[in-house]
Amino acid sequence: MKRVVVTGMGILSSAGVGVEQFWNALLTAGRGIAEPVRKVEIPQVLKPGLARRMDRFSYMTLAAGKMALEDSGILAAEPDLNRVGTVFTTAYGALASNVEFARKLLTAGPNLTSPTVFASTVANACIGHTCMNLGLKGASTMLMGSSAVGYGFDVLRAGRADALLAGGIEEYHESVETSFRQKGFLEAGLEPGVVVCRPLDKNRQGVALREGAAVLVMETLEHAEARGANILGEVRGYGGGFSAISPERAVEPIDSKSFADAMLTALADAQITPEQIDAVVMAAGGSRGGDYAEAMALHDVFGERGRTIPVTTSKGLTGEAMGATASMGIATAILAVAHQTLPPTAGYAEADERLQLNVVAGTQLSGEYRYVLVNGFDIGGNIASLVLAAKEGQV
Known part of the structure; x- marks a missing residue:
């Protein structure tokens, strides 16, 4: 099977837009961020006339995908676009378009409801806009959960594509936050500031809903090397799982076996042992039961290494971006192996003795990180674990 590497990223998040802003925010635990935002700023990547043909969800997808392609430099190499596709994930999809369409249908009736709005309600509309505007013609699909990068890994190593845009997208909608708040799933005890939740902290109270997109350019190693690409890291193994309780509902300690099984599957797929993992980027997002189970x-x-291996998470700044969250964690891990540095865990202030973890806190932790394990745990209970490796010769 073919080896798979990451050569570029496009990121829209409450921690920053673009790789540089995102990484600097993580390294400084949010210092320099003016204020946390629920709706991210989307760079203008199309002329306004073209942009008006799609909804915000599709435009977020296109923007992150275009940023990732530009970051990788792949289009300059004139690849066979029939062999470049997309794999995206989401939890709710084009939620604003769905709400708008439903309200119009109920209040005005079908004859006065725009068919163009209906075309935007399907989750994979974002794929059509992205592929048409970027010229991509390869294998493409839309998934739910945390599995975009893992699925893309399987497609590439099987030789079904030369490169893929892979990642997650989620847009914020106030109705979702209202329902989550009514059920008591959200962080409620923080003072105003850039930190949006307290993952792994003794006083954590819940998740914080945010939106965003994280899209990676994944290529086969031979394709990346043939064009002289800058390789950020390599995907070595993938494991998936399912928990009957998703992170926002995990208000009580839950069964940790699904987490462990996903990690062990990823390690077996990568053909490495737990002793070879140098750090973990956790899925932890501030829920009491979810963080504990992981x-x-x-x-x-x-x-015994569970007490000493360094762990971190990005969700103190990015929040729970649902279908985009796992991809943001993977982007964090890729940057960690690329820079040989773990960012601190924003929002973490007081250790929870029940967890018994070596949480990176206060400042970044430089070291030798050849293999990093990264976990995703999303709305609906889907679990994904990946083993990422530094590029050869870096460690």
Whole structure:
């Protein structure tokens, strides 16, 4: 099977827009961010007339995908666009378009409801806009959950494509936040500031809903090397799983076995042992039960090393971006192996003794990170674990 590498990224998040802003925000635990935002700023990547033909969800997807392609430099190499596709994930899809269409249908009736709005309500409309505007003609699909990068990994190593845009997209909608707040799933005890939740902290109270997009350019190693690409890191293994309780509902300690199984599957797929993992980018997003379950799974997988291996998470700044969250964590891990540095865990202030974890806090932690394990745990209970490796010769 073919080896798969990451050569570029496009990121829209409450922690920053673009790779540089995002990474600097993570390294400084949010210092320099003016204020946290629920709706991200989307760069103008199309002329206004073309942009008006799509809804915000599709425009976010296109913008992140275009940023990723530009970051990778792949289009300058004039690849066979029939062999370049997309794999995207989301939880709710084009939620604003769906709400608008439903309200219009109910209040004005079908004869006065625009068919163009209906065309935007399907989750994979974003793929059509992205592929048409960027000229991509390869294998493309839309998924739910945390599996975009893992699925893309499988497609590429099987030789079904030369390169893919892979990642997650989610747009914020106030109705979702209202329902989550009514059910008591959201962080409610923080003072105003750039930190939006307290992952792994003793006083964590819940998740914080945000939006965003994180899209990676993934290529086969031979394709990347043939064009002289700058390789950020390599995907070595993937494992998936499912928990009956998703992170926002995990108000009580939950079974950690699904987490452990996903991690062990990823390690087996990568053909490495737990002892070879140098750090973990956790899915932890501030829910009391979800963070606890993942921590217990780490101890199951790593044994005594579970107390000492450095762990971090980006969700103190990015929040729970649902279908985009796992891809943001993977982007964090790719940047960590590329820079050989783990960012601190924003929002973490007081250790939870029940977790018994070595949380990176306060400042970044430089070191030698050959293999990093990254977990995703999303709305609906889907779990994804990946093993990422530094490029050869870096460590």
